[in-house]
Amino acid sequence: MNIVDFIEHDALTPGSFEGDTWEPWKAILSGAFGLPMDxxxxxxxxxxxxxxxxxxERVRELFVIAGRRSAKSNTAAAVAVYLATVGAxxxxxxxxxxxxxxxxxxxxxxxxxxxxxxLGYIHGMFDASPSLNAMVTKRNAESIDLDNRVSIQVATNSFKSVRGRTAIAVLMDECAFFKDEHSASPDIELYRALVPALATTGGLLIGxxxxxxxxxxxxxxxxxxxGQNSDILVIQGATTQFNPTIDRRVIDDAIEEDPEGAKSEWLGQFRDDISGFIQREVVExxxxxDPLEYGxxxxxxxxxxxxxxxGGKDEFTMAIGHVEDETTVIDVVRGQRGTPAQIVAEYAELFKAYGVRKIVSDxxxxxxxxxxxxxxxxxCEQSASPKSQLYADALSRFNSGQVELPPDDKLVTQLCNLERRTSRGGRDSIDHPAGQHDDRANAVCGLLDVARGRRYVPISEWM
Structure with missing residues (x-):
């Protein structure tokens, strides 16, 4: 039984797809598995x-880029069930x-x-099919074990957690939004960790x-x-192409309110108003x-x-540095959470240990x-520039090789995760993505601005 027939007869449950949303997926899966098509x-x-x-014939990798309400997660679950049973x-x-x-x-x-x-979708598919349910030997909050020596497991996007397993298939759901405080490219690192897991079986990777x-x-x-003829199939479509029953007024209102956001969420297009700020190679x-800190x-x-x-989720950060020729050396970067007054007392002693009596703050x-x-x-004097401007001014210093950073992985991740956003009026701003942090990056780029000696403390007063 091929995947299209399997999903239609064994995996579809009431309400799985809205209107005609199954038709595009039949075309996609037929192409991905090399099935004949009318x-x-x-x-x-x-x-x-x-x-x-x-x-x-079946492709090696399938990536589907689709707008919202395109039955993406439901399809991913159905494909997982097929690959774990008949497909395997x-x-x-x-x-x-x-x-x-x-x-x-x-x-x-x-x-x-x-x-x-x-996992809820997958449980529903097994529960709805007596033949599939008979294969289940064990269930828990993160996996389903089957009697054919296959397990379906769900996990979050940690490249560390997927190592050491033999995968017969991998599905990455909403992979464009993977994030990790400790990684600037969690989707790429996860992909690199998953490819060897598929090497033994030659299984399919889907995003x-x-x-x-x-x-x-x-x-x-x-x-x-x-659009290229290769063993990696990439699909791209707007919500209306996947789900023609969607109320077009919802999409039109979204486009009017936020054209770039709607372009991504509903039209299936990558955003033009958001780009990476600094290349990872430049930061590295x-x-x-070594060392992590200079004395x-x-x-x-x-x-x-x-x-x-x-005292919330953000770190209270600080940085100390000095200038050697044209290079600003970041001697110390620290960040911690806790009682702000206690942290100030600790940082003040550290500043004084380096002879620093005047600092600048966000x-x-x-x-x-x-x-x-x-x-x-x-x-302590407040910075004359907003955070976004501090980042913008720091970029040329990084690109010209005039910065020396400590080997602080969290700092590197925060710098690499920064995004440049362009408003409808054409104005740029630079900040961290939603749900992430930039406290250490802000301290370092603020320090680079102080090092330029343009606005704040004359060099003669640094001691």
Whole structure:
């Protein structure tokens, strides 16, 4: 039984698809698995695949870029069930497992809530089919074990958690939105970790997502393979192409309110108003091998910057640096969460250990930092520039090789995650993506601005 017939007869549950949303997916899956198509289905496949030729055998990778309400997660779940049952046998993937080894169909989601949604769809499909339900030997909150030595497992996007497993298939749900505080490119790192897991079986890798910025794994695959005849199939379509029953007024209102956001969410297009700010290679080139912190050196003039936080999820960060020729050396970067007054006391002692008596702080911190640092003998002046401007001014310093960073992985990640956004009026701003942080990046770029000596503390007063 091929995947289209299987999903129609065994995996579809009431309400699985709205209106005619199953038709585009039949064309996509027929192409991905090299199934014959009639003229109507082939025309739909070509429309969604950039007019490439239909594959004659199963592809190695499938990436689907689709707008909202396109039944992406439901389809991913149905495909997972097929690949774990009938598909694993048809492709001979089970024969490639070692005696006693279990193969894994790995579903990777943005977060735990989305992972639970995927597993809920899968549970529903097994519950609705007596033949499928009879294969289940064990269920828990994260996996379903089957009697054919295959497990379906859901996980969040951590490249560490997927290593060491033999995968017969991998599905990445909403992969354009993978994020990790400790990684600047979690989608790419996850992909690199998953490919070896599929090497033994030659299983299928699938990424299904709405698009976002023109960066990351999904955009790379689209740029290289969309419309190209290869064993990597890339599909792209608007919500209306996947779900013609959607109320067009919803999309029109979204376009009028936020054209770029609607372009991504409903039209299936990558956003033009969001781009990466700084290339990872540039940041890594600026990073020294060691040590993490330089100690105080007598006769060197140091300066400092602080980015206070109010005790929430943000870190209260600070940085100390000095200038050597044309290079600003970042000697110390620290960040911590806790009671702000206690952190100020600790940082004040550290500043004084480097001979720093005057510092600059983030301009949105208000007057509290100046008052608190003053209690400990540190004069604190608020930055004259907003955070976005500090980032913009720092870029040329990085690109010209005039920065030396400590080997701080969190700092590198925050710098690489920064995004440049262009407003409808054409004005640029630079900030961290939603749900992420930039506290250490802000402290470093603020310090680079202080090092230029343009606005704040004359060099003669740094000591």
């Amino acid at each position: 003229d109507e289905r082939l025309a739909l496949f070509k429309e969604l695949s950039g007019d490439r030729e239909a594959p004659t 046998e048809i492709d001979g993937l089970l024969d490639k497992l070692k005696p006693g080894e279990r193969g894994v169909v790995q579903l990777v989601a943005v977060d735990r809530d989305q992972a639970k949604v995927l 299904i997502s709405s698009p976002y910025a023109k960066k990351g794994l999904l955009h790379q695959k689209w740029r290289k393979h969309y 080139r600026a990073m020294r091998t 105080h050196v007598k006769g060197v003039k140091y300066f400092g910057f602080a980015d206070p936080a109010g 301009r949105f911190a208000g007057t509290w930092p100046a008052d608190e640092f003053k209690k400990h003998g540190i004069e």
